[in-house]
Amino acid sequence: MGPGIAFGKKKKDPVDPTKIEKMFIPSFENAEQFKEILTTTPLDIIDLSEQIISYAEGELKTPFHDYIHVSLTDHLAHAVRLAREQLVVHNRLAEEIRLLYTAEYQIGEWAVAHIEQKLAVSLPKEEAANIALHLYNARQRHPNMATALQTATLLNELREQIEAFFGQTIETTSMTYYRFFTHMKLVLARIEQGQTLHDMDNVILSAVKTRYTDAFRCAENMAAWLEQELQTTVPQSEVGYMALHVERIRPDFERSKST
Template sequence: MIIKKIFNNNAILAKESGKHEFVVMGCGIAFKKNIGDEVEETLIEKTFILKQKDASEKFKLLLEDIPTEHVSLCYDIIEYAKNILGVELNDYIYVTLTDHISYAIKIFDEKLNRPNGLIWEIKKFYPREFQIGLKSLELIESETGKKLPEDEAGNIALHLINAQVNDSGNKMQDITNQTKMIKDILNIVTYTYNVILDEKSLNYERFVTHLRFFFQRLNKEEKIEIEDDFLLNQVKVKYKNAYECMLKIETYLEKELSEEEQLYLTIHIQRVTQR
């Protein structure tokens, strides 16, 4: 394993014969070293192997501008998130989250506040990601001595959500918009039925989960397929109020939904409004 580029004393770009380049970090790993020298493997603490070329290139650029301590801290946060969520995260998380957290620490030092207008919705709709965000704030405080505001836990959660469901071409704004739309749809149901939804119920959780994947399908233009419209016709009659509420949601979305989506939305509305 040889050194291809030196970012600083603690971070280098390395390459093994016949393999991809990857970023390696370790205390003093580049001290008194030159390009082409062998890497002292006993000093390696963290290894970043980003398979997506664009993400890899952007990560290298990031290393030139961001303190190594911040990069190392975000590595630990991402590894923790992977273990808790049990999913693969898009390589871009190493770029986007590292850049975000480093900037959040910077503006904290400058006594600036950046409120998260979706903090309540993130807590309600993405509780696991938000809890990881809170744990991240603990790690940040432990490493830097800086106690960032709870709003940043919400921002970290959004990055994690984005890395789970989006490819590299999509933007964080997609998740922000989806979260707002879920809130709006729940409000439509609440005001139509004039009830307070039980946010701790299984039916509420199922409805929100359905909406999350519903928006993913809309973005990808995927559809749920059912064999015929018999069931939808039955539901229209049996759950008339829920069906009419679904039509209000369709109007809000400004999009004609397939019969399949109409069916499942109606059923979920019926369930979530029943005590």
């Protein structure tokens, strides 16, 4: 994104149409908000926001809802201001966002490095997750940040419940945790869509209860919490699958404890 088409011109000077590289026409509902952004946000932040949006559209090969020009620009202005004041606001959902929205998170990492290079500021690592959420939300037909955050929040709570039950920290980069994470993401999607959850043979379910007692009790606690939080019913067979995944995570506790 180079100099504006009005650079070096005076009021009412004609504009050469061949020099127009990109046009942004905000929808009626966003026009006033975008106008406020243009008048209250430093030009370098607006410029960086547009660079990130253009880069993301190219990488993801998808157009964004035009509200991204408002939401991302406003967010970046706030993030840069906090960084310059040396105030750090941590995002406790960063790991869940990294796993849920991988492509957007990678672009968020690129954006953080790009901003730091251009503005000579130091942003917290979690900022990649914040940017990823804005990008993911803008890809949806009806953007809703609350919906985008809900799954990440639920998965974060389930992880913290496992950690609290066993008094250990989960290594979130391990393959076993990734398998658990992927399974629970599908479970939540099925619950949201009103679909049937996984079934398990009664003999196998009985063996899981007997052999993996602690993991099963942990899974029961998690299922009870999900039932209350989502007003749904989690069958015992699904608790069995959750218990198997929890049990597979446990060896990672020992590795993280020894490092």
